[in-house]
Amino acid sequence: MVHTGYDPALVALSISIAIFASYTALDLGGRAGRTAGSARWGWIAGAAAAMGGGIWSMHFVGMLAFEMGMPAAYDLATTLLSLAIAVGFTGAAFGWISRRGASPRDLLIAGPAMGLGVAAMHYTGMAAMRVPGNLAYHAPVVAISVLIAVTAATTALWLTFRQISVAQKLIAACVMGIAVAGMHYTGMAAATFTGDAAGAHAMPSADMGHGQQNLALAVAGATFLILFLAMLASSLDQQRIQRELRASEARFRAAVQAVRGVLWTNDADGRMVGDQPGWSAITGQTRAEYEGYGWADAVHPDDAQASVEAWTATVRERRTFVHEHRVRNADGSWRHYAIRAVPILDARGEIQEWVGVHTDITEQRQVEAELRESNEEIQRYAYIVSHDLRAPLVNVMGFTSELEATRTEIGEALRGHPQAERIDADLGEALGFIQAAVTRMESLIAAILKLSREGRRNFSPERLDMTALMNRIADAQRHQTEQAGATVIVAPDLPAITADRLAIEQVFGNLIDNAVKYLDPARPGRIEVRAEGVGGGRVRFSVADNGRGIAARDHARVFELFRRSGAQDRPGEGIGLAHVKALVRSLGGRIEVTSELRVGTTFSVTLPRGTVTGHGQDGPPLRLAAE
Amino acid sequence: MIEDDEGHARLIERNIRRAGVNNAIRPFRDGTTALEYLLGADGTGEVSAKRHLLILLDLNLPDMTGIDILEKVKANPHTRRSPVVVLTTTDDQREIQRCYDLGANVYITKPVNYEGFANAIRQLGLFFSVMQVPENP
Numbered sequence: 207m208v209h210t211g212y213d214p215a216l217v218a219l220s221i222s223i224a225i226f227a228s229y230t231a232l233d234l235g236g237r238a239g240r241t242a243g244s245a246r247w248g249w250i251a252g253a254a255a256a257m258g259g260g261i262w263s264m265h266f267v268g269m270l271a272f273e274m275g276m277p278a279a280y281d282l283a284t285t286l287l288s289l290a291i292a293v294g295f296t297g298a299a300f301g302w303i304s305r306r307g308a309s310p311r312d313l314l315i316a317g318p319a320m321g322l323g324v325a326a327m328h329y330t331g332m333a334a335m336r337v338p339g340n341l342a343y344h345a346p347v348v349a350i351s352v353l354i355a356v357t358a359a360t361t362a363l364w365l366t367f368r369q370i371s372v373a374q375k376l377i378a379a380c381v382m383g384i385a386v387a388g389m390h391y392t393g394m395a396a397a398t399f400t401g402d403a404a405g406a407h408a409m410p411s412a413d414m415g416h417g418q419q420n421l422a423l424a425v426a427g428a429t430f431l432i433l434f435l436a437m438l439a440s441s442l443d444q445q446r447i448q449r450e451l452r453a454s455e456a457r458f459r460a461a462v463q464a465v466r467g468v469l470w471t472n473d474a475d476g477r478m479v480g481d482q483p484g485w486s487a488i489t490g491q492t493r494a495e496y497e498g499y500g501w502a503d504a505v506h507p508d509d510a511q512a513s514v515e516a517w518t519a520t521v522r523e524r525r526t527f528v529h530e531h532r533v534r535n536a537d538g539s540w541r542h543y544a545i546r547a548v549p550i551l552d553a554r555g556e557i558q559e560w561v562g563v564h565t566d567i568t569e570q571r572q573v574e575a576e577l578r579e580s581n582e583e584i585q586r587y588a589y590i591v592s593h594d595l596r597a598p599l600v601n602v603m604g605f606t607s608e609l610e611a612t613r614t615e616i617g618e619a620l621r622g623h624p625q626a627e628r629i630d631a632d633l634g635e636a637l638g639f640i641q642a643a644v645t646r647m648e649s650l651i652a653a654i655l656k657l658s659r660e661g662r663r664n665f666s667p668e669r670l671d672m673t674a675l676m677n678r679i680a681d682a683q684r685h686q687t688e689q690a691g692a693t694v695i696v697a698p699d700l701p702a703i704t705a706d707r708l709a710i711e712q713v714f715g716n717l718i719d720n721a722v723k724y725l726d727p728a729r730p731g732r733i734e735v736r737a738e739g740v741g742g743g744r745v746r747f748s749v750a751d752n753g754r755g756i757a758a759r760d761h762a763r764v765f766e767l768f769r770r771s772g773a774q775d776r777p778g779e780g781i782g783l784a785h786v787k788a789l790v791r792s793l794g795g796r797i798e799v800t801s802e803l804r805v806g807t808t809f810s811v812t813l814p815r816g817t818v819t820g821h822g823q824d825g826p827p828l829r830l831a832a833e
Numbered sequence: 834m835i836e837d838d839e840g841h842a843r844l845i846e847r848n849i850r851r852a853g854v855n856n857a858i859r860p861f862r863d864g865t866t867a868l869e870y871l872l873g874a875d876g877t878g879e880v881s882a883k884r885h886l887l888i889l890l891d892l893n894l895p896d897m898t899g900i901d902i903l904e905k906v907k908a909n910p911h912t913r914r915s916p917v918v919v920l921t922t923t924d925d926q927r928e929i930q931r932c933y934d935l936g937a938n939v940y941i942t943k944p945v946n947y948e949g950f951a952n953a954i955r956q957l958g959l960f961f962s963v964m965q966v967p968e969n970p
Contacts, residue, residue, distance in 0.1 A: 596922050597893075601840030603947030608847070644947075 216271030216422050220264045220390070223429055225383030227260020228362065230433045231296075232375050232382075233440050235366035238304050250304055253366065254297030256436050261324055261386050262292040263429035265331055268390045270422035284334035288327045295323020303363050317360025324355040324386070328393045340400040347396035351389050358385035467563035472547075474557040476521035488564070490536030506532035506540055524549055524557060533564070542568040588658035592651045599651070603644050606637055613637070650768065653781045657767065660788055665706035672700035672747070675707075676735045679715050686722050692731025694718060700737045701745050704816045709789045714749065716782045717809050721751035723776050726804065743815050744795075750808040756801040764799065834860045834889040835867040835902065836920075841943075845889070845920075845954050852958025856887075864897035868905060871912055878911035885966045886915040892923060892932075900931065907936035914967045918957070 231253045238249035266285075299320035303312055328351070332341065362385075365378045468484040477498045478485070485496055489504040502510045509531035520527040527547035532540045547562025613633050620626040673696060680687070680694040687694055703710075718733060725731035733751045740746050756764060760771035767784040790797045794814050801807035836842040842860045849858070861867035871888070873880035888906065892899035899919065906912045916938040924942045932940050941957065944950045 593922060594893075597838050597841065600922075600943065600947065600950055601838065601844070604840065604844040604950060607947050607951060608844075 211273045213271045213273060216267055217391075219422065219426050220267040220271060221383060221387045223260060223267060223383075223426055224264040224386040225379050226430065226433050227256055227264065228382040228386065229375065229379035230436050230440070231257035231260065231362070232366050232379055234436060235300060235304070236368075236375075237440060237443060238300075246304070247301075250300050251297065252436055252439070254300045255293055256433055257300070257362065258293035258296035258323075258327075259289070259432060260429060261296070262289045262327055262331070263425055264383075264386060265292075265328055265390050266425050267422045268387065268394070269331065269335065270425075272394060279336040281334045281336055284330060288330035288334060291323055291330055292327040295320050295326070299323070299359070299363060300366070303366075313360060313364055317363050318356045320363065321356030321359035322352070324359055324389065325352045325393070328355075328390060332393070332397065337399065342398045342400065344396045344398065347392060351392040351396060354385060354389040354392055358382060358389060361385070467565040468543075470562050470564070472560040472562070474549075474559060476517060476560060484564075488535055488541075489533060504534050506534070508532075520547070521560070527560075527562060530567070541566055542571045585658050588654055592655040592658065595651050596648070599644055599648060602640065603648075606640050606644070609633075610637055649779060653767065653779055657781075657785060657788055660785065660792070665709060665792065667704050667706055669702055669704050670707060670710060671702055672710075672737065673698055675710065676700060676714060676718075679711060679718055680735075682715070683718060683722060686719075687731075687733075690722055690725050690731055692722055692725055692733060694722075694733045694735070696735045697737065700735070700747070701739065701815065703745060703813055705793055705813060709793055713786050713789050713793075713811060714747070716786045717749040717811075720782060720809075721749055721753060721807070723778075724772070724807075725751065725753045726755075726806075728804075740812060744812050745815055746810050746812045748808050748810045750806060752806040755803040755805050755807055756799065757803055758801075761799050761801065765797070834858055835864065835894065835899065836860065836889070836891040837862050837894050838891070841891070844950070848951055848954035849958040849961065852955050852962055854958050854961050856961075862895075864894045864899075864902055868902060871902075871906060872909060878909035881909075881911045881915070881969050884915075884969050886912065886969065887961065887964070887966050888915055888917045890917055890919050890921075890937075892919060892921040892928070900928075900935065903932060903935050903937055911969050914969055916964070916966060920957075 234249050234253035234256055238246050238253060241249055265288075299316040302316040302319075305312075329348075335341070362382045365375075365382070468488050470478065470482050470485045471480070473479045478496050478501050479498075481493065482496060485491065485501065486493070489496070489501075491500065491504055494500075495503065499514060502514050505513050513529060513531045516529050517527065527545065529545045531543060531545070533543050535541050543564040544567045545562055545564050547560050549557045550559050550561055552558045613630065616633070617626070617630050620629060623629075676696040680696055683694075714735070718735070721733045722731070729752060731752065733749065735747070735749055737745050737747045754772060756771050763769045764771050765783050765787045766780075768780040769784075770778060770780040787797055790811055790813070796812050798810045798812075799807065800810070834842060834845065836845065839862070842862075846858055846860070859870065861870065868876075871881055871886070872878045890899045890902060894902075899921065903917060903919070906915065906917060913936070917936070918939040918941065919932050919937045920941050920943060922943045929940050941953060944953055
């Protein structure tokens with residue numbers, strides 16, 4: 207048995223290394239939890255290196271602090287192996303626990319693994335020691351040291367990936383540092399050295415002491431330097447985050463001003479809390495008045511209940527809130543607002559708060575109402591005009607027929623007169639022109655009347671299997687199609703939409719009919735009906751032909767009433783496309799044409815998948831980039 | 834005959850005559866004078882008692898709609914038995930239903946092309962020539 211003891215300065219040094227290393231690991235590991243992508247693995251590697259390297263360094267200095275009165279040497283390979291074990295196990299544990307979606311149970315896997323790694327490092331390090339004597343272990347104390355290692359490691363991991371303040375981090379680092387050192391010194395206490403007398407005298411102990419202290423200082427110095435560099439990186443990162451946070455806040459404030467909206471926040475349960483300067487400014491409500499659900503008092507009585515119900519449903523379902531209601535402004539006037547609110551999630555996916563914007567759409571609503579009114583007026587006007595124009599037409603036509611009868615009588619009366627034949631021919635010509643003009647006028651008026659009726663028709667939306675519907679339209683026109691030597695190809699996978707059946711049939715019936723009517727005789731006709739989804743819950747259906755095409759200057763004109771394009775060699779009034787356009791607009795869609803002369807024409811009809819409700823689709827909840 | 838368009842009135846009269854109807858035809862150009870004739874200046878309708886009336890009614894009148902007249906005629910005990918033939922250019926389904934609900938006996942849409950119009954009126958004339966019109970109470 208040799209006399210053993212500890213160099214107190216080196217012991218203190220070893221403990222401070224452990225504490226500093228723990229703090230660094232906590233800091234870097236915490237940073238990994240808030241970063242995404244490859245940078246995350248950088249922080250995890252840094253934390254593992256700090257923790258594993260720090261523990262190893264603490265351990266090595268602790269060994270050097272041990273005075274056992276005999277010369278000790280270290281086997282380089284085994285010493286490096288012990289360092290690799292420390293960093294490796296710590297890294298694996300950090301990597302395991304910081305995966306996305308790691309559960310608390312994972313802590314019970316990673317923690318003990320890391321603890322065992324630390325214990326393995328310690329005893330590998332002991333084995334690297336070359337001393338002239340024997341080394342024996344007291345098993346129960348070894349077990350206690352392993353237990354301390356496992357407990358300390360599990361606690362360290364738990365703390366690392368939690369959001370904690372700097373003060374908490376400092377305390378945690380002290381506790382962990384002391385636990386790591388405690389494990390080491392418990393492990394040492396488990397060891398018993400039996401000296402070899404010859405060896406003990408082979409080297410002057412004073413030299414030995416100096417050598418150990420210098421080595422300890424060198425290791426400690428290197429460790430501190432590495433940890434210091436890690437902390438430097440960490441603090442630079444912290445500064446970057448704060449810069450970004452400031453920039454993000456400035457951007458946020460600018461965005462609020464830019465949208466001309468009123469911004470408000472609610473707590474996770476959907477209650478209005480805290481200072482809401484925007485809301486107070488428009489409603490004049492004080493904090494006590496709007497808090498909780500008090501804001502609803504400023505909402506129009508007709509809208510308040512629906513608003514509260516919609517809001518509580520949204521909060522329950524964690525959706526994006528899209529709503530409209532009227533709000534009483536501070537001056538007592540009612541203003542119309544569009545509201546959009548999103549939940550803000552924290553790193554764990556829990557709702558942290560709700561952020562919403564009230565946008566004043568009063569003017570927009572007024573303009574819309576005026577537009578609707580003037581549209582209705584135009585429709586009424588078209589109806590009245592076409593209706594009233596018919597009455598005089600009946601007279602023109604009726605008295606023309608009366609004249610026709612009189613003409614026969616004139617013929618009788620003028621019998622034998624030299625000019626009789628010429629007078630009768632002149633009368634006949636004049637009456638013929640009047641009748642032709644009236645017939646034409648009559649068909650034009652009928653077209654306007656039909657258009658104005660379509661505008662007033664009520665739609666009854668139903669779910670439509672568009673492939674079946676288009677095939678039916680194509681079948682109904684099969685006779686004309688076959689006569690023209692053409693084929694109509696309907697894509698088999700057209701998406702279903704919800705719309706008025708009759709209107710949709712009229713739209714596509716007209717388009718397919720036109721395509722068949724205006725084919726190019728130079729080649730066999732080919733008409734294709736396709737569809738593709740476009741953004742915003744809309745579908746673009748297209749009817750493409752390889753027909754004669756429409757000259758570019760006529761692209762807009764073809765949709766105008768009574769306008770036709772190209773050679774006028776087919777019967778028609780120039781009503782079909784005007785009618786189609788009016789219908790598509792009533793369905794909440796739009797129609798476009800692309801065409802090239804002698805190549806073909808494609809009409810694209812973009813329609814909403816469902817009925818128009820005016821509600822936008824929900825976006826994914828926001829996640830805070832920096833906290 | 835309550836018809837604001839003089840031309841139409843003339844054409845109707847000519848065609849009815851051609852069908853051989855020789856009864857007196859009294860044209861009215863607006864609702865006020867027509868109602869005055871039908872219900873009297875006092876509006877009681879007593880003037881129409883014992884009359885045999887067939888009313889030809891256009892719905893578009895300058896001072897009121899034909900529906901107002903129809904309503905008053907069918908609500909008055911002295912005139913409600915008189916057959917009312919609504920003759921108008923409108924073919925709005927709701928208006929047609931409303932007229933029959935109010936007690937119109939026939940609703941005819943004036944065809945706009947003259948041939949159809951003349952044909953309809955001639956048919957109407959033939960119809961009138963065999964039609965029994967009751968005496969008003």
